[in-house]
Amino acid sequence: MNSSGILVFVFTHLLVHAYGIAGYSNVNDTSLTLSNSIVLLGVILPIHPPNENGDANCDEVSDSSVQRAEAIAFAVNKINSDPNLLPAGTKLGFVVRDSCLMVNTALDRTLDFITGSTPVGNASYRVSGIIGETQSTISINMASLLRLFRIPQVSPYSTASGLSDKTLYEYFLRTPPPDSYQSAALVDLVEYFNWNYIITINSGDTYGRDGINQFNKILSSRNGTMRCIATNKEIPFPSNTQSDFDKAAAAFVEPMVINASAVVLFGHYYIAIGLLDALKRQNITRRLFWVGSDSWGKELQDGIYPMLLGNQISVAPTTIPSVDFDRYFESLHVSNHTSNPWFSEYWQVTFNCSLSNVTNDSRKLCDLANQRISGYVQDSFIPLTIDAVMAFAYAIRNLQMNNCNGSGLCSAILFPGDSQSRNYIPGELLKPYLFNATFPSQSGGNFSFDTNGDPSIVSYTIWNLQQNDSFSYVSVGTWSNANPSSPLRFTQPVVWNNYQGSILSQCSDPCQAGQYRFYSSDCCWKCVDCSGGKDFSNGSSTTCSTCEESFAPNQFRNGCTPIVPTYYHSATPAAIVILTITCIGILATICVIIIFIVHFTNKIIKATGRELTVFLLVGIIVCYIVPFLFVIKPSAAICGIRWVGVGLGFA
DSSP states (O other), X not given: OOHHHHHHHHHHHHHHHHHTOOOOTTSOOOOEEOTTOSEEEEXXXXXXXXXXXXXXSOOSOOHHHHHHHHHHHHHHHHHHTOTTTSOTXXXXXXXXXXXXXXXXXXXXXXXXXXXXXXXXXTEEEOOSEEEOOSSHHHHXXXXXXXXXXXXXXXXXXXXXXXXXXXXXXXTEEESSOOHHHHHHHHHHHHHHTTOOEEEEEEEESHHHHHHHHHHHHHHHHOOSSOOEEEEEEEEESSSOOHHHHHHHHHGGGSTTTTTOOEEEEESOHHHHHHHHHHHHHTTOOSOOEEEEOTTTTTSOOSSSOGGGTTSEEEEEEOOOOOHHHHHHHHHOOTTTOOSSTTHHHHHHHHHTEESSOOTTOOSEEOOTTTOOOOSOOOOTTHHHHHHHHHHHHHHHHHHHHHHSTTSSOOTTTSOOOOGGGTTOOOHHHHXXXXXXXXXXXXXXXXXXXXXXXXXXXXXXXXXEEEESSSEEEEEEEEEETTSTTSOEEESSOOOOXXXXXXXXXXXXXXXXXTEEEEESSSSOEEEEEOOSTTEEOOSSSSSOEEOOTTEEEOTTSSSEEEOOOOOOOTTSHXXXXXXXXXXXXXXXXXXXXXXXXXXXXXXXXXXXOHHHHHHHHHHHHHHHHHHHHTTSOOOHHHHHHHHHHHHHHHO
């Protein structure tokens, strides 16, 4: 929704509230409120997200969203009970509204907070800040709206990289890292396993589209081995059909894709399970290695998708589960926890029972005396949710200390408006203190924001789905921007189920030694034999190379070896026979020369042409000397003298 659309929405919303002619009858409008709040925070969560088919209406209560709502309550209670955090007399409060994971509903709830129609007891308050939403697309629309009214927003969940642009989303901050870092981490994983032909899938929203675009951009910018996308399929979200998933699954068996075994899925939980179900329906059982983004990559550990077991790695922001929150959440009981209007619904879904004896309800009646929350799995975003609340608390504290002498709320930081603005801190005052807030993080160390409102220190955990006694995600490594030269570090081996050797994901099979690659595209090739007698190739080159002089291809034709010279050694029998005959010939010739010299003036010798005879005898000696050159170790000089000697001797 663009800026003009936002303004139209605002105008329509104000008309609706002015005349009371419309509303959302299918949306639970009850608020989860702290009764003694003074500075109020608005919270927007998808308590009832759409079902797995992506139907655009509120469905069953979400386990993770109920946990996150309770994490807000836990954090606020912790802040208000700490006398050293907020000055005396200052309390935090909150109101949770259900967005049903729909943009218009979330914007409607946001406008409720903006216009001051937020009831707390007998009064109405304007919120000083908003926490939410989970989905980046919704957060982008909320951030555009909140920027107009200068209300800070901190999201513990939205990770789209575009939200880092402060020229568009000036009042937006978040506790998880942006997806640009996640995309870089996924590229590093692809490079680590040396995959060069990859299938990419993304959800058709801001989160999936921006994430996979960042992945492709980073992948193409890396030097070294060429890596290609075999196919990319975008699946509509949140509204999609079974046909959308079937089309994406069918691409896995296309001829040009069949050799790609690595799948990078940057999308939501519902996209992942929809695609996996489509692969099962089409009986596509070939071995695939899955790389998951944080929205789904750690959520499928119930074992209903065996194709993932031992075949999946994923990244998720590094968080440490809160033990204190575990104790708090497990202490809740539906019989005495009435402040959360959705908790009774959560209880019935969790225990598959009914709190009321209704005749058309097939579920058994809840056994409240024996039912307790235990053994639940803490949502991985709970620490980030608590950090978001803490960011507001520390910002308010620092604002008070600098403007109110630490004595609580004062007129210097409050909006001097009507009764609906009581205890409302203007966003332009609170924003710089949010950006500069530093506080102990729930995941260890200190948390702070950078100039884009993103975490200063980014850390992801690498997870691998394994089966020991049960299905579980095991931490096998980390990725952190604190080590820019080598951000990826594995702490234990990745388990690939029943697989030995290298995990290959490439368009064409490797060429043999003595063959070169003839590329038909950047990552696909045919193998062609080297034909020349002195040509060689290691199987990965694009041409055959020729060995230098005195070198020849080795037996594998993947390199050259020196040519070892062979010659008659003087100690061999053949050489001894030849040299013996040569020596006799030289001695005989020398004897003739001596006789010739002694009788040099003899008439017979004169008649033979003595000058010519001398030349002939010298030539004969040269011919006898030449065999000695053939039993000496060859060199360039020796070989040259051989040919000259033979020609000279016979000439």
